[in-house]
Amino acid sequence: MKNVSSTQITLELARSLMPPRPDDSFKGTFGKALVVAGSRKYTGAAGLTIQAALRSGAGLVFAAIPKSIHTPLAAHISEAIWLLLPEKDGAITVEEKAGILSEEKAGLFPTEGKDAVLVGPGLSQTEGSQAFLLGLLEHLRESAPDLPIVVDADALNILSRQADWHTLLPKRVVLTPHEMEFSRLTGLSLGEIHSNRQELALTWAQEWGQTLILKGPNTLIASPGGECRGLPFSNSVLAHGGSGDVLAGLIVGLLAQGLPPFDAATLAVWLHARAAELALAEVGHPAATLPSDIIRHIGKAMSRL
Numbered sequence: 001m002k003n004v005s006s007t008q009i010t011l012e013l014a015r016s017l018m019p020p021r022p023d024d025s026f027k028g029t030f031g032k033a034l035v036v037a038g039s040r041k042y043t044g045a046a047g048l049t050i051q052a053a054l055r056s057g058a059g060l061v062f063a064a065i066p067k068s069i070h071t072p073l074a075a076h077i078s079e080a081i082w083l084l085l086p087e088k089d090g091a092i093t094v095e096e097k098a099g100i101l102s103e104e105k106a107g108l109f110p111t112e113g114k115d116a117v118l119v120g121p122g123l124s125q126t127e128g129s130q131a132f133l134l135g136l137l138e139h140l141r142e143s144a145p146d147l148p149i150v151v152d153a154d155a156l157n158i159l160s161r162q163a164d165w166h167t168l169l170p171k172r173v174v175l176t177p178h179e180m181e182f183s184r185l186t187g188l189s190l191g192e193i194h195s196n197r198q199e200l201a202l203t204w205a206q207e208w209g210q211t212l213i214l215k216g217p218n219t220l221i222a223s224p225g226g227e228c229r230g231l232p233f234s235n236s237v238l239a240h241g242g243s244g245d246v247l248a249g250l251i252v253g254l255l256a257q258g259l260p261p262f263d264a265a266t267l268a269v270w271l272h273a274r275a276a277e278l279a280l281a282e283v284g285h286p287a288a289t290l291p292s293d294i295i296r297h298i299g300k301a302m303s304r305l
Contacts, residue, residue, distance in 0.1 A: 006198055006220065006228035013229075014270040015305040019057060019257040030059035031115035031256030035080075035249065036136070038065045038073070038122045039129070040090025045122025045153070047073055048242050048291050049249040050080050053118070055298040056253025056268075064110055066092050083110050085132075093128025094135050108132075109139040116148045116255035120155030121245040130158045140170040148172040148255040148264075152248040153181075160184035166208040174251055174261045175208070176244065178215040202228050211261040213251075215244065219269050223262040231269055235286065237276040242291035247272045250298070274301040 007013070019030070033053050038046025046065055050073070053061045063080040065073065066087035074082055085092045085108065094108065111117055119136060123129050133155050140147060149170060151159065156177050159165040165185070177185060179193050186193075186204060193200055197214055205212035205222035214220045217234035237243075250268035259267065278300050279293035280286055 006230040008232040009221075009229050009266055009270045010232070011304065014267055014274075017259065017263045017267040018302070018305045019254070019259065021057070027059035030057055031253075031258065032060045032062065032113060033058040033252045033256035034062045034064060034111060034114040034117045035121075035252060036064040036085075036092070036117065036119040036123070037245075038069050039087075039092070039124040040066065040068055041124060042122030043069045043072060044242065045245045047076060048245040048295065049118065049121040050077055051292075051295050052246040052249025052298065053253040054079050054249075055295055056250045056257075057302075058253035058256040061253070062110065062114065064092075066090060088128045089126060091124040091126045091129045092132050093126070094131040109136050111136075111140065111144055111147060114147065114256075115258070116150070116252050118150040118152060118248055118252035120150075120152035121248055123154040123158075125154050125158055129154065133158050134162070134168065137168050137170065141168075145170045146172055148174070148261055150174045150176065150248055150251045150255070152176045153244060156181045157184060166210070169208075169210060172261055173210040174213065174255070174265050175210055176213045176215065176248060176251070178244065182214055198228060198230070202226060211265050213247075213265050213269065215247075219273070221262065221265045221269060225262075227262065229262075229266050231273055233273065233277075235273060235276050235280065237280050237286045237289045237294070238273070239286075240289075240291055243272075243276070243294065246291050246294050271298060271301045274304060 050063045064083040067084045201214040201220045201222040209224045212222045219231045221229045254264035275294045275297040278297040283289040
């Protein structure tokens with residue numbers, strides 16, 4: 001691929017993608033987002049993701065989490081609807097047996113009536129969580145292939161160990177790797193990726209037939225149709241564990257409000273980075289500006305639109 005170019009994500013572009021917010025709306029107007037996240041080790045990842053999804057403007061946010069982390073999360077987050085999933089050793093799991101009945105799937109994979117799904121933040125990479133992820137993707141391919149889904153963090157790392165992993169995905173997926181995760185998904189070295197990010201992002205988005213966010217300084221969003229958008233600024237505030245969880249929550253919330261995957265990814269990346277800038281201005285130094293600070297400034301970032 002030669003002469004690859006990308007469109008900068010400007011204020012005007014972000015403004016054109018922002019979902020309208022009519023005064024005569026109700027919670028059903030803005031969609032239902034399902035967040036599947038968290039484990040005993042990574043409880044905070046689930047918390048950050050759920051809060052970001054709530055701040056995105058989604059009408060309802062359902063949080064599917066391991067039972068053991070419900071109490072601390074529910075004590076801290078009042079607005080989510082909690083769906084407690086079976087676990088083993090602190091991680092969501094699927095029991096090993098010959099097959100799962102349809103009524104069991106409805107409880108284990110609670111996608112019915114949802115407008116968008118996110119899976120991965122803090123999920124862990126146990127055998128049980130791997131079985132759950134692969135079961136969820138199979139369920140979506142069979143029952144709701146057009147339901148948009150964000151595949152993030154541990155879900156990406158689990159998939160990278162599967163043969164022909166991209167064939168396991170339903171139709172409308174947003175993939176969110178940073179460069180190390182992208183290396184695992186493609187088999188390319190970090191050096192190859194770092195020196196040719198834009199061309200590779202476009203190549204693999206088209207190869208996989210999915211929307212791809214290649215995170216890092218000047219984050220790129222590539223579409224399966226060959227379009228590329230790039231963030232025209234970078235910020236070391238985002239170099240904290242948990243910032244990707246915030247981004248993933250924003251994406252699923254925007255998908256739930258009806259934005260197509262490429263546009264939802266684009267707007268989420270801009271809002272995430274702009275909220276980080278606003279948080280930095282308040283906190284005073286990027287080293288001390290945390291993902292939780294970014295969440296508190298999402299509304300201010302939206303107000304710029």
